[in-house]
Amino acid sequence: MSLVPTIFMHEEDFVWQAFFVPADFTVKQAADFLMSLVANATVWPKSKEVRIVKYHTGEVLDPEAKFGEVVKPGEPILLVWWPPKEEWWKKKDDEVFRVIKETEELMRTKAPRSPMNIFREEFERLSIIRRLEREGKI
């Protein structure tokens, strides 16, 4: 049986979790299976359907699709109570998300580089290992 290493989080949970899901499960079977792992442990059980949404793209997966064909190993997925009042996973505009977005932007524009990156040319020029590599000795 082929298993997909899966990273998932329920919308009411506080931690990303990892488990294996059989690749031949339908998305609905996978959602029910993952829900059974967190219900009564970190998430209050409810008599509601759960669907799977891709974290990076916000795509809601077809419950009848084969899990192993639509979710790649390690691709993060969200478990969402269905039907939702709104597509909350696309709506990231409160104060906490503003701070997150601002930090992501600062990471690109303001965060300092490590000495290895600042002085990369010098490191490459002075490194004994690099010289031996250039000379074909290692």
Added chain:
Amino acid sequence: MVMPETEIKTREELARRAELISARLRRTVEYARKLGRGGSALKEAAEFYIAKSYWLNWRAIAALTGPSMDYLTPLDGRVMSFREFITEWVGAQFKRQLEDYGIELPWYWRYWEEETKWWHHSFELGIYLYRRTLNIHNRGPTPEERRWLEEKYPGWEETFGRFWDLYAKNYIDGKPPLPKPAPLLCNMCQVPLISVKPGRHVVIYQKVYNGRLYNFCSPVCMWIWEQEKERYAGHMTYVDRLLAGKIKLSPEAMGNIERLWDEIIWNMGFAESGEAGLDATNGAWALLYKERDPNYETRVKRWMEAGP
């Protein structure tokens, strides 16, 4: 008046230590000036090390001191919350020191400030639930402690109360709360990827390097890793090794989740008696909700009906 010999020795020792501290401080200031003269590249390098060290130390201190101060210290012994402590005794002093040396604050300062409100509460939920994988004992907050938490962290009840009510209900129903899946660990700080603040404030950062997928809890951890990826790329967290099949488990464990957790605990080198973390009160904290919290049943009904 002649001073006793012990007092003379104490004074001499104090003077010697003062001189030592002053010499060290002088050297530090001189070094900072030298860095300044060395140009912007050296300043950037210093800022990198400061930002990296501050962040990784923050993770350690929030993980260790946050739960200790806000959850495990008896209520009558608490003088301040962890957030009050970290904001003034660590954050403010650090900020003043950096200003003295003309060094910029770490670029993620606002993100750090946001984490001081919530992060260690999510972490405590995790170390309580996954207590068997740690060799420390834990317990949940009593109804009185929850009132203190709400006072110190407005919004705590709405955000974290639902989880503690669920753990309490498990105990009341005779089923100690334990997890089934493994928490995903950050490939930089090694800590579980928890919400900045539960209630859909979910982030996860991923990078693929040399064909391998790496997961990070925050933009800061991803930044540290990206700056020195050759240094960290080879390391696998416990959960990475589990997912990669590098931890030997019996065929029986693959079909039985209780057995799976037992084998993981044994693999970590913990025996259940006295080594693996337990609830130090054996769930007594949870039973208090039935006795002392008139709103407990109403809340349980609400959590089972409402969304976040």
